[in-house]
Amino acid sequence: MADKVKNNTITEMKYYLKNPIDFLIKYGLFVIFFAMVLFFSFRTQYFFQFSNVKNILIAVSVIGVISTAMTAAIIGRGPDLTVGAIVAMSGCIVANLVLMNGYPWFVGMIVAIIVGVFIGFLNGIIIVKFDLSSLIVTLGMMNVVRGLSFILVDGTAQFVNDYRLLYLGRARWLGIPLPIIIVLFSFVLLDFILRNTVFGRQVFSSGGNRTAARLAGINVTKNTIILFVLSGFMASVAGLITVGIGGAAMPYVGESYALDAVTAVLLGGTTLAGGKGSVRMTFLGVLIIGILNNGMTLMNVQTYWQITAKGAFLILAIILDSLQYQRKISIVK
Amino acid sequence: MDYVLSARKINKSFGTAHVLRDVSFDLKYGEIHGLLGENGAGKSTLIKIMAGDYSMDSGEILIDGKPEHITRPADSLELGIRVIYQEFNLVKTLSVAENIYIGGMPRNSFGLVDKKEMNRWAEELLAELGIEVDVREIVGNISVAEQQLVEIAKALSKQARILIMDEPTAALSDQETSKLFDVVRGLRDKGKSVIFITHRLSEQFEMSDRITVLRDGQTVGTVNSDEVNNDILVKMMVGRDVGDLYPRHLVKPGEVIFEAKHVSIDERVKDISFHIRRGEIVSFFGLMGAGQEAICKALIGDPPVRKGMLYLNGEKLIINNLREANRKGVGYVSSDRKHEGLLPAMSLTSNITTAAFKKLAKYHLFTQRKLEEKVTQDWIERMHIRCRDQEQQISSLSGGNQQKAMIARWLSNDIKLLILNMPTRGVDVGAKAEIYTILEELANNGVAVLVFSLELLEVLGISDRIYVLCEGDITAEVPIEQANQDTLMKYAVAKFLHFGGK
Numbered sequence: 001m002a003d004k005v006k007n008n009t010i011t012e013m014k015y016y017l018k019n020p021i022d023f024l025i026k027y028g029l030f031v032i033f034f035a036m037v038l039f040f041s042f043r044t045q046y047f048f049q050f051s052n053v054k055n056i057l058i059a060v061s062v063i064g065v066i067s068t069a070m071t072a073a074i075i076g077r078g079p080d081l082t083v084g085a086i087v088a089m090s091g092c093i094v095a096n097l098v099l100m101n102g103y104p105w106f107v108g109m110i111v112a113i114i115v116g117v118f119i120g121f122l123n124g125i126i127i128v129k130f131d132l133s134s135l136i137v138t139l140g141m142m143n144v145v146r147g148l149s150f151i152l153v154d155g156t157a158q159f160v161n162d163y164r165l166l167y168l169g170r171a172r173w174l175g176i177p178l179p180i181i182i183v184l185f186s187f188v189l190l191d192f193i194l195r196n197t198v199f200g201r202q203v204f205s206s207g208g209n210r211t212a213a214r215l216a217g218i219n220v221t222k223n224t225i226i227l228f229v230l231s232g233f234m235a236s237v238a239g240l241i242t243v244g245i246g247g248a249a250m251p252y253v254g255e256s257y258a259l260d261a262v263t264a265v266l267l268g269g270t271t272l273a274g275g276k277g278s279v280r281m282t283f284l285g286v287l288i289i290g291i292l293n294n295g296m297t298l299m300n301v302q303t304y305w306q307i308t309a310k311g312a313f314l315i316l317a318i319i320l321d322s323l324q325y326q327r328k329i330s331i332v333k
Numbered sequence: 334m335d336y337v338l339s340a341r342k343i344n345k346s347f348g349t350a351h352v353l354r355d356v357s358f359d360l361k362y363g364e365i366h367g368l369l370g371e372n373g374a375g376k377s378t379l380i381k382i383m384a385g386d387y388s389m390d391s392g393e394i395l396i397d398g399k400p401e402h403i404t405r406p407a408d409s410l411e412l413g414i415r416v417i418y419q420e421f422n423l424v425k426t427l428s429v430a431e432n433i434y435i436g437g438m439p440r441n442s443f444g445l446v447d448k449k450e451m452n453r454w455a456e457e458l459l460a461e462l463g464i465e466v467d468v469r470e471i472v473g474n475i476s477v478a479e480q481q482l483v484e485i486a487k488a489l490s491k492q493a494r495i496l497i498m499d500e501p502t503a504a505l506s507d508q509e510t511s512k513l514f515d516v517v518r519g520l521r522d523k524g525k526s527v528i529f530i531t532h533r534l535s536e537q538f539e540m541s542d543r544i545t546v547l548r549d550g551q552t553v554g555t556v557n558s559d560e561v562n563n564d565i566l567v568k569m570m571v572g573r574d575v576g577d578l579y580p581r582h583l584v585k586p587g588e589v590i591f592e593a594k595h596v597s598i599d600e601r602v603k604d605i606s607f608h609i610r611r612g613e614i615v616s617f618f619g620l621m622g623a624g625q626e627a628i629c630k631a632l633i634g635d636p637p638v639r640k641g642m643l644y645l646n647g648e649k650l651i652i653n654n655l656r657e658a659n660r661k662g663v664g665y666v667s668s669d670r671k672h673e674g675l676l677p678a679m680s681l682t683s684n685i686t687t688a689a690f691k692k693l694a695k696y697h698l699f700t701q702r703k704l705e706e707k708v709t710q711d712w713i714e715r716m717h718i719r720c721r722d723q724e725q726q727i728s729s730l731s732g733g734n735q736q737k738a739m740i741a742r743w744l745s746n747d748i749k750l751l752i753l754n755m756p757t758r759g760v761d762v763g764a765k766a767e768i769y770t771i772l773e774e775l776a777n778n779g780v781a782v783l784v785f786s787l788e789l790l791e792v793l794g795i796s797d798r799i800y801v802l803c804e805g806d807i808t809a810e811v812p813i814e815q816a817n818q819d820t821l822m823k824y825a826v827a828k829f830l831h832f833g834g835k
């Protein structure tokens with residue numbers, strides 16, 4: 001068995017030496033990652049310092065938490081674009097209940113998470129019951145939720161001083177910032193769920209061919225709803241982290257998060273067509289976005305360029321995905 | 334020469350698959366020429382080369398004895414070649430006349446479409462062909478058979494000399510078929526040449542002047558249809574006697590293991606009863622759309638049977654949804670492998686174990702990679718699935734190997750009742766024989782095997798008992814000893830004969 005694997009690796013390496021373009025298509029993400037690390041290490045003196053690595057991880061923690069569930073959603077059904085708005089809303093719920101209406105801190109946080117889960121559930125139900133594209137349903141829901149977020153805090157950011165409300169974003173465990181622990185834990189958890197549980201494997205099958213999965217006795221409806229509930233949950237947790245990091249509940253926060261998460265997921269090789277992808281590789285995608293933002297900031301590049309670069313990366317990611325698909329077809333035929 | 338079209342030593346490969354090898358084929362002026370061969374024999378590739386959809390690797394095509402380069406569809410049209418595919422190219426929301434002249438409608442002096450003139454043209458054309466369809470009717474409102482005729486009229490509206498028809502009768506009733514045949518014969522008598530493709534041997538005898546048989550991408554031979562019989566053609570098609578292809582089993586059927594009593598499913602399929610004995614393979618034979626799909630789906634609870642009762646091994650079998658079917662060991666191999674079976678982007682392992690994830694998991698929750706791989710390896714060996722390794726993407730396997738994986742998907746889930754709809758559709762001859770052997774083994778091991786098929790030879794070859802379906806009704810139950818092509822076909826059209834309906 002081990003010999004077989006070795007032989008395969010050797011044949012593969014020979015193949016890629018002859019066809020470097022195929023190599024770039026398949027392993028482009030790693031190439032980009034190392035190229036960026038090298039580039040920023042040489043161009044800025046701070047990049048490789050421990051504190052900066054920590055900065056990068058904290059900066060990507062929110063998008064990271066979101067993209068774990070986003071990966072699962074894209075594999076099994078389709079992207080969830082509501083997540084950025086849920087991030088904002090979960091902070092605004094806390095602000096509304098605790099700061100503006102005097103409820104205890106834990107009530108605010110629990111309600112925020114329940115509402116996030118409920119919105120995910122609503123997305124899921126609408127998508128499966130009316131057999132709709134997740135893209136459009138969650139896009140509509142995004143505005144619904146965003147609007148409610150503004151209403152909850154009367155349209156202005158609410159500053160938070162209560163350390164208990166800031167805990168998720170500011171605390172350290174064993175010297176490690178809590179957001180980093182949460183994001184790493186989310187990746188391990190989702191990776192395990194997708195690879196090693198019946199639910200996870202069924203998600204892949206459902207994404208690969210919904211009808212076939214259904215006929216094989218898989219409860220595609222239930223699984224799809226769970227996917228969006230999971231996404232809503234992760235987004236509301238990400239919202240609580242955001243309050244902690246930013247020290248405020250901001251109704252306008254996270255407008256780009258959904259797209260950033262999708263970019264990270266697709267950069268990681270998960271296909272929009274469904275049925276294929278991995279949470280591990282999404283982690284690499286998230287790091288690429290984090291490094292891009294961080295490195296450009298260190299080089300004093302205007303923020304606007306970061307937006308442009310992220311957009312270009314999203315397009316690059318889907319081109320690589322499509323190329324991979326087309327190559328496969330040509331080999332099959 | 335007296336050939337309107339001659340194909341000489343045509344070769345075509347897709348990747349490593351050599352689909353056509355030195356295929357030669359001659360079409361006379363004013364003849365109907367049958368093209369016969371199993372699925373995957375290369376018929377459609379040959380047609381597509383003539384139509385300019387594919388370009389050949391080597392060889393040449395002569396039209397009127399002159400070599401011609403057909404590299405794009407436009408070249409083929411220019412030469413007067415028209416292909417009518419199984420899927421029509423009609424716009425359902427436009428009228429018959431508009432469809433016929435969609436490529437070039439007559440204009441009036443304002444440059445607008447002259448509807449009156451167009452309808453007059455269409456009426457003349459249809460009258461000439463002996464087709465009775467209202468040219469003003471919207472195509473979506475006319476029957477499939479009429480659409481077929483419109484498709485022919487459309488093909489002939491521009492100077493057509495060679496008409497290629499791919500399985501034109503697949504969806505037609507007997508009456509409609511004979512109407513179509515009249516039109517096609519009329520074309521021949523006017524000097525047009527027709528290439529006629531169908532699996533139905535009887536139609537080949539009825540229609541074709543000559544028949545060319547293809548097998549595994551090679552020309553086996555061309556024969557005059559009045560000089561051959563069924564057996565000769567079948568032997569030419571499969572390259573061996575039918576007896577070799579189908580394993581004949583010798584097990585005496587035991588007790589009844591599955592039974593459906595007075596089952597009603599929808600408006601058409603009402604009050605049918607059938608059973609399967611231990612060791613038996615039972616088939617349903619019928620023309621396309623006789624109710625096969627509805628019965629298959631009802632047995633797996635999608636949606637469940639409305640009335641009546643199912644029994645498995647003496648106990649009531651109640652299946653309300655697909656999950657329950659899976660849990661209770663009822664599996665369904667769909668006739669539509671691409672849309673209802675394959676997980677195309679996924680590995681062989683995932684495809685084979687997808688119905689059994691739960692069963693193979695620890696505490697029904699945590700999947701066990703090793704166990705899944707072992708089960709898959711088992712089936713790869715037992716079913717002779719030819720693949721590079723387990724991780725190979727299933728869409729890169731041949732149709733036959735894909736189908737074996739679809740069957741293995743259920744076998745890895747401890748199946749008790751296996752329903753197969755057209756189990757050898759798009760499967761090459763070699764894999765066919767292997768699939769039959771597997772079904773045979775399953776039946777011997779006590780699995781209730783129920784096969785739905787449109788192919789007479791297959792039904793006659795593998796079954797111990799045959800139910801014949803017509804218009805949602807079981808019109809006959811025939812033990813294999815009494816079954817032959819004529820009886821089965823007679824029962825399959827029984828209702829059309831008595832009532833003369835559609």
